[in-house]
Amino acid sequence: MLIREATAEDWPAIWPFFHTIVAAGETLTYPLQLGKEDAKDWWFLAAPNRTVVAVDDTGTVLGTAKMNRNHMGNGSHIASGTYMVDPEHSGRGVGRALCEYSVEWARASGFRAMQFNAVVETNTHAVKLYRSLGFEVLGTLPEGFNHPTEGYVGLHIMHKAL
Template identity: 40%
Template sequence: MPLLQWPRTGQNARVLNVNDSIHIRPIKDAEYPSLWAMLEPVFRAGDTYAIDPAISRADALDWWCKGTHRAFVATVEDKVLGSYYICPNQQGGGAHVCNCGFVTDAAAQGRGIARAMLLHALETARAAGFRAMQFNCVVESNTRAVALWQSHGFDVVGRLPGAFHHPKLGYVDALVMYRQL
């Protein structure tokens, strides 16, 4: 059964204006440098994503934007301040549940960018035919993300003891967070 009807990309893509200043739309190839400028410090820090901290620029951008992932950017006055991707969490019988990843420019944190992207992701997921959204590996020490997801109806449905090796805190729990759409 075909489930996903992805939002249009290119010139006719749907743009969501979350408020008067935050605009969310599909990423353009020309914005890859801005995306990498956000992803690189996050991936290199190694404290929130289960990604090799030494990942190359090309591999990181391919992972975020290609394959089954659909990537979006959040802009304010045409400056990219955040990005998220959405994709099926599994194939086959699990393809009705989506997964997302989010990144916000460090200088823009606390300005509602992540919340706006989450709201857009929830709307995009529903429009694409997903029935639920799942975050597979939310690092417990990433308290801002945990609080944001919980404030929008995500439940912790699993705790993986010591499943994430944090560079400063050692082995910390990873949370599986889930929400029906």
């Protein structure tokens, strides 16, 4: 697996699984009806932030991540990241590779920590992955997320010092 900078040419491969994940409404705080062009603008970030894709040996996009400054001004030393793995390729270490990549990017870019603002507590695979990489739950916003089948569930704030 190769992780590389995402380009506009990758969007047609990203959009189908991006749309599926967002429209399901189970893991991200994005608008469920987010359209293709608006989604692209949300996902592709300008430098010094970064958007990447994980691809296999044939160039197939397996997943994508965006990593960015979490706060502005005097809080700009904290990074964040968001990850999406094509469900057809889940369970193969793509999410772990993308998360590890973003942690290394943040460290190399001089950030002092990473913070995830809204990890849905029922997204147990993500919570387990982030914990295995050294992230801790700092707190949970009770009923901060309206899950389509579980109802109101908590949103974790997760943190890792770099």
